[in-house]
Amino acid sequence: MSLAHAILGLLQQKERTGYDLKTxxxxxxxxxxxxxDQAQIYRTLDKLVEQGLIxxxxxxxxxxxxxxxxxxxxxxxxxxxxxLQGSHPLPTIRDPLLVQLFFADQLPNEAVIxxxxxxxxxxxxxxxxxxSIELPALGDVSASRQQVMQRLAxxxxxxxxxxxxDWLKTAIxxxxxxxxxxxxxx
Amino acid sequence: MSLAHAILGLLQQKERTGYDLKTxxxxxxxxxxxxxDQAQIYRTLDKLVEQGLIxxxxxxxxxxxxxxxxxxxxxxxxxxxxxLQGSHPLPTIRDPLLVQLFFADQLPNEAVIxxxxxxxxxxxxxxxxxxSIELPALGDVSASRQQVMQRLAxxxxxxxxxxxxDWLKTAIxxxxxxxxxxxxxx
DNA sequence: TGCTACTATATGACTAGTCACATATAAGAG
DNA sequence: CTCTTATATGTGACTAGTCATATAGTAGCA
Numbered sequence: 076m077s078l079a080h081a082i083l084g085l086l087q088q089k090e091r092t093g094y095d096l097k098t099x100x101x102x103x104x105x106x107x108x109x110x111x112d113q114a115q116i117y118r119t120l121d122k123l124v125e126q127g128l129i130x131x132x133x134x135x136x137x138x139x140x141x142x143x144x145x146x147x148x149x150x151x152x153x154x155x156x157x158x159l160q161g162s163h164p165l166p167t168i169r170d171p172l173l174v175q176l177f178f179a180d181q182l183p184n185e186a187v188i189x190x191x192x193x194x195x196x197x198x199x200x201x202x203x204x205x206x207s208i209e210l211p212a213l214g215d216v217s218a219s220r221q222q223v224m225q226r227l228a229x230x231x232x233x234x235x236x237x238x239x240x241d242w243l244k245t246a247i248x249x250x251x252x253x254x255x256x257x258x259x260x261x
Numbered sequence: 262m263s264l265a266h267a268i269l270g271l272l273q274q275k276e277r278t279g280y281d282l283k284t285x286x287x288x289x290x291x292x293x294x295x296x297x298d299q300a301q302i303y304r305t306l307d308k309l310v311e312q313g314l315i316x317x318x319x320x321x322x323x324x325x326x327x328x329x330x331x332x333x334x335x336x337x338x339x340x341x342x343x344x345l346q347g348s349h350p351l352p353t354i355r356d357p358l359l360v361q362l363f364f365a366d367q368l369p370n371e372a373v374i375x376x377x378x379x380x381x382x383x384x385x386x387x388x389x390x391x392x393s394i395e396l397p398a399l400g401d402v403s404a405s406r407q408q409v410m411q412r413l414a415x416x417x418x419x420x421x422x423x424x425x426x427d428w429l430k431t432a433i434x435x436x437x438x439x440x441x442x443x444x445x446x447x
Numbered sequence: 448t449g450c451t452a453c454t455a456t457a458t459g460a461c462t463a464g465t466c467a468c469a470t471a472t473a474a475g476a477g
Numbered sequence: 478c479t480c481t482t483a484t485a486t487g488t489g490a491c492t493a494g495t496c497a498t499a500t501a502g503t504a505g506c507a
Binding site: 076078110111112114115136138139140 | 462464465
Binding site: 077080081084087105108109110155156158159160162163164165166167168169170171172173174175176177178179180181182186187189190193194197198201213219220221223224225227228230231232234235237238239241242245246249250 | 356363366372416418436
């Protein structure tokens with residue numbers, strides 16, 4: 076399970092609470108690689124403690140709710156290293172838009188194009204979000220090894236969106252072309 | 262839920278059994294857009310019957326198990342048309358490889374490159390599978406409207422793989438480059 | 448005779464992820 | 478004085494999807 080290992084990786088960087096993980100990591104940098112629900116984070120932390128891969132110290136705070144700070148154990152470190160080197164099944168992408176398109180021949184052109192243009196806007200927005208993430212460029216000599224890795228990951232996410240955007244444009248053109256008109260009842 | 266609507270679309274093309282859906286559709290043409298487990302197909306069919314979107318006639322066979330043949334109802338048709346025009350949330354991609362890469366700075370270069378090359382092989386294989394699907398090319402004048410739509414969908418899936426492959430090659434080059442060496446203890 | 452494969456449907460148990468809600472305290476805005 | 482926001486953890490109920498297994502008849506193979 077990748078979420079558990081992502082959490083292990085993040086806790087290895089630095090001890091954190093469930094709240095930290097959510098707000099500093101899964102809502103920020105990792106968001107484009109792996110989104111995670113708050114409920115799932117807390118439940119995964121419980122599971123990792125059960126498995127002995129992390130431990131937890133309770134930090135009592137006067138003015139705020141107590142924090143449960145999690146640390147990776149030696150077993151956790153070993154497990155992460157093992158997982159990082161293993162190979163994992165390719166994720167399956169299930170894109171409703173492609174299902175829509177697959178059955179779209181019964182829709183009028185305007186409806187199909189409307190769908191594609193909506194998607195185009197959404198994808199452009201996503202790409203813009205990714206672009207706004209600050210990380211040294213690939214050729215940057217001052218970049219740390221970690222930054223290079225993170226940059227590479229971000230680069231794929233962005234190229235993925237770019238490919239989608241390019242495809243949407245050609246799809247819109249293809250459908251608008253006279254060859255793809257629905258059969259007319261003359 | 263897209264699976265239900267994909268099934269509606271397939272049943273609209275032609276009446277089918279659960280078995281047909283699995284072996285003729287979800288294991289064939291749609292496989293690259295939407296994979297579905299046999300158990301899930303049967304359960305979704307039950308749900309669609311409950312909702313009155315499809316009906317079922319039992320076909321008694323002497324030499325083989327009886328077939329439950331499903332047909333789309335008027336309500337089902339209406340629901341499909343409605344769904345095809347609506348907009349749906351962008352699917353979230355959760356790719357273990359990107360999580361691995363994100364935390365890969367603690368691995369030696371050879372290990373990271375090994376991961377990427379494995380992935381490269383897997384992605385090339387997938388692309389080859391997609392290429393082997395027979396469907397008229399985009400410019401083909403003899404293609405039906407339905408075939409154009411299906412071709413477009415396939416085209417995105419293939420371009421997605423191609424993007425991944427290109428990215429993997431640049432990632433491998435970037436990591437192998439002297440700038441990305443792990444810090445040496447001299 | 449036993450093994451495998453094909454056709455066909457179905458269920459139980461599970462994992463992963465989502466949504467809504469509950470609890471509790473403090474700070475700041477209006 | 479109430480409303481919202483931030484900090485912080487937790488639970489219940491749900492959807493979607495996966496895996497294994499059961500049932501049951503036919504057919505072909507060795």
